[in-house]
Amino acid sequence: QKEVEQDPGPLSVPEGAIVSLNCTYSNSAFQYFMWYRQYSRKGPELLMYTYSSGNKEDGRFTAQVDKSSKYISLFIRDSQPSDSATYLCAMSAWDFGNEKLTFGTGTRLTIIP
Amino acid sequence: EPEVTQTPSHQVTQMGQEVILRCVPISNHLYFYWYRQILGQKVEFLVSFYNNEISEKSEIFDDQFSVERPDGSNFTLKIRSTKLEDSAMYFCASSPVLGSSYEQYFGPGTRLTVT
Numbered sequence: 001q002k003e004v005e006q007d008p009g010p011l012s013v014p015e016g017a018i019v020s021l022n023c024t025y026s027n028s029a030f031q032y033f034m035w036y037r038q039y040s041r042k043g044p045e046l047l048m049y050t051y052s053s054g055n056k057e058d059g060r061f062t063a064q065v066d067k068s069s070k071y072i073s074l075f076i077r078d079s080q081p082s083d084s085a086t087y088l089c090a091m092s093a094w095d096f097g098n099e100k101l102t103f104g105t106g107t108r109l110t111i112i113p
Numbered sequence: 114e115p116e117v118t119q120t121p122s123h124q125v126t127q128m129g130q131e132v133i134l135r136c137v138p139i140s141n142h143l144y145f146y147w148y149r150q151i152l153g154q155k156v157e158f159l160v161s162f163y164n165n166e167i168s169e170k171s172e173i174f175d176d177q178f179s180v181e182r183p184d185g186s187n188f189t190l191k192i193r194s195t196k197l198e199d200s201a202m203y204f205c206a207s208s209p210v211l212g213s214s215y216e217q218y219f220g221p222g223t224r225l226t227v228t
Contacts, residue, residue, distance in 0.1 A: 041224070043117075043219035043220050044156065044204070046216070046219075049215040049216065051215065088155075090156075092215065098169060099161050099169065099208070099213075099214040100158040100171070101148075101214065103156040104155065105154070
């Protein structure tokens with residue numbers, strides 16, 4: 001079983017729709033959950049992070065973590081064509097000296113004008 | 114806004130040659146990383162570096178790889194004898210303090226092509 005699983009898509013939605021992106025994981029040591037956005041041939045750009053379970057909102061973006069189900073989500077409201085990118089989930093344990101991020105494969109998202 | 118920079122953006126080398134990839138982390142950051150992404154695959158951790166020594170490394174980071182912080186601003190990844198399978202995007206990242214794995218900022222990457 002992979003440590004982090006993410007549906008690669010592609011996912012296409014019309015402009016203005018709500019987008020739901022998800023990841024599942026198997027490692028119960030993960031405590032920090034991040035979402036990155038990556039444009040083609042560019043570096044991952046940190047969107048937001050969440051510690052442990054719960055929700056976090058930042059503008060049009062909402063991140064949710066359900067540790068009991070080992071399931072995380074990113075919701076994008078009022079999606080825009082500029083949101084078209086690959087979205088990567090990433091996770092890490094809360095452990096000094098063990099700072100590495102474990103990534104999902106990424107979901108390619110296209111917002112259709 | 115401060116950002117991580119990497120040079121070169123694209124490096125082409127022949128198999129067996131040595132390459133050095135360079136990174137300038139965000140200036141007040143203390144923790145540095147290298148990741149790679151083979152085309153079409155996920156981003157994979159290579160190594161983390163703190164206080165002038167390797168903190169953690171993955172199975173990928175074998176004896177052919179080394180990292181160095183030669184001065185107060187640069188952070189380098191050296192591959193001693195490149196193989197075809199080393200072709201990938203290499204990303205440098207930095208975070209401000211120990212324990213802030215959730216706040217890693219990535220550079221634009223260096224695309225390494227080994228022929």
